[in-house]
Amino acid sequence: MDKLTRVKALNPANPNKATAIFGGKASGILNWNDLAYPHFYTLRQRIRSLFWTANEVDMTQDVKQFSTLSAQEQDAFLKIIGLLATLDGPQTTIALKIADYTTDPAVKSLMATIADQESEHNHSYAYVLSSVTTLDKQIESFEMGRTDEVLMRRNERIVEVYNNFVENPTIETTLKAMVYTTLLEGLFFYSGFAFFYNLARNQKMVGTSTMVSYINRDELQHGKAISDIFRAALAENPEYNTEEFTEWIYDQFRHSVEQETLWSEYVLKDIDGIDLEEMAGYVKYRANKMLRMLGLSEIYPEHTKNPMRWIKAYVDSFDDTKTDFFEQASRQYVKTSDLNGFDDL
Numbered sequence: 001m002d003k004l005t006r007v008k009a010l011n012p013a014n015p016n017k018a019t020a021i022f023g024g025k026a027s028g029i030l031n032w033n034d035l036a037y038p039h040f041y042t043l044r045q046r047i048r049s050l051f052w053t054a055n056e057v058d059m060t061q062d063v064k065q066f067s068t069l070s071a072q073e074q075d076a077f078l079k080i081i082g083l084l085a086t087l088d089g090p091q092t093t094i095a096l097k098i099a100d101y102t103t104d105p106a107v108k109s110l111m112a113t114i115a116d117q118e119s120e121h122n123h124s125y126a127y128v129l130s131s132v133t134t135l136d137k138q139i140e141s142f143e144m145g146r147t148d149e150v151l152m153r154r155n156e157r158i159v160e161v162y163n164n165f166v167e168n169p170t171i172e173t174t175l176k177a178m179v180y181t182t183l184l185e186g187l188f189f190y191s192g193f194a195f196f197y198n199l200a201r202n203q204k205m206v207g208t209s210t211m212v213s214y215i216n217r218d219e220l221q222h223g224k225a226i227s228d229i230f231r232a233a234l235a236e237n238p239e240y241n242t243e244e245f246t247e248w249i250y251d252q253f254r255h256s257v258e259q260e261t262l263w264s265e266y267v268l269k270d271i272d273g274i275d276l277e278e279m280a281g282y283v284k285y286r287a288n289k290m291l292r293m294l295g296l297s298e299i300y301p302e303h304t305k306n307p308m309r310w311i312k313a314y315v316d317s318f319d320d321t322k323t324d325f326f327e328q329a330s331r332q333y334v335k336t337s338d339l340n341g342f343d344d345l
């Protein structure tokens with residue numbers, strides 16, 4: 001398998017418009033009006049329009065409320081932040097690595113923007129925890145990704161596929177890493193997100209949930225961008241578009257749905273207001289969505305609709321202000337309705 005090489009910074013002998021996403025030729029000069037894939041411009045604009053920073057979110061109420069949560073809620077809160085921090089940690093790295101090896105400067109630029117948002121996500125987990133708990137508890141929560149056996153088993157394949165790509169970057173390992181990025185952006189975070197939205201609908205920890213909803217919006221757009229790049233790269237390399245590879249993807253999705261369901265049972269079993277069966281259906285519904293984005297078929301035909309109807313208020317219908325559902329001071333951002341419908345994601 002041909003190893004991909006790191007792309008030079010400037011290569012004036014090559015054309016400005018990239019000849020391929022991976023393993024092609026490009027000068028390194030980026031003209032957004034002369035792209036191999038013009039819609040990558042729109043993808044980047046959508047992501048840029050979501051800019052936010054953790055410090056903007058007012059945590060005053062959450063600081064007071066955390067100690068009033070039940071012991072089970074507090075435990076789940078810390079575990080889920082630990083999970084999110086573990087999954088989001090490598091997202092900065094993977095976006096930067098894809099940027100290293102892509103020969104299309106538009107993809108490189110998109111990945112730089114995604115990497116920046118991922119770094120803010122990681123900051124936000126530390127910001128939330130430092131608002132609500134002691135340093136010892138914060139450190140413990142961040143240790144979960146390397147100590148909690150359920151979490152480690154859940155993440156085994158992510159570790160394997162991501163590290164394979166980093167150690168041996170080929171078209172195949174890159175495509176596989178992008179499949180896992182799609183899974184992370186579109187499926188793995190979502191039982192965790194649901195936990196915080198469930199608190200918010202009971203008027204608890206609204207600051208944290210507001211922040212989680214910003215992360216959620218980013219991840220939906222990242223999932224869209226990565227799956228679009230994946231499809232374009234696969235079309236450029238039809239020799240990888242085999243039945244074997246398709247089966248591999250379906251297998252990863254089935255495995256991921258199982259793992260996500262086991263995890264949600266482990267961490268959410270004592271949480272009031274969360275129905276675990278509904279959650280399992282929601283995970284399958286998310287899997288169907290992400291498979292469609294990758295250009296594949298749904299594998300859970302009985303889960304084409306979102307079974308957690310209440311969650312739609314928090315994730316599926318984001319409006320032109322970021323804070324509708326959380327009654328905080330609203331700020332104006334680019335109207336997402338001008339750019340896309342979040343319902344599609």
Ligand code: ZN
Pocket residue numbers: 088091117118121215219
């Ligand atoms: Zn993230």
Ligand code: ZN
Pocket residue numbers: 091118185218219222223
């Ligand atoms: Zn992301």
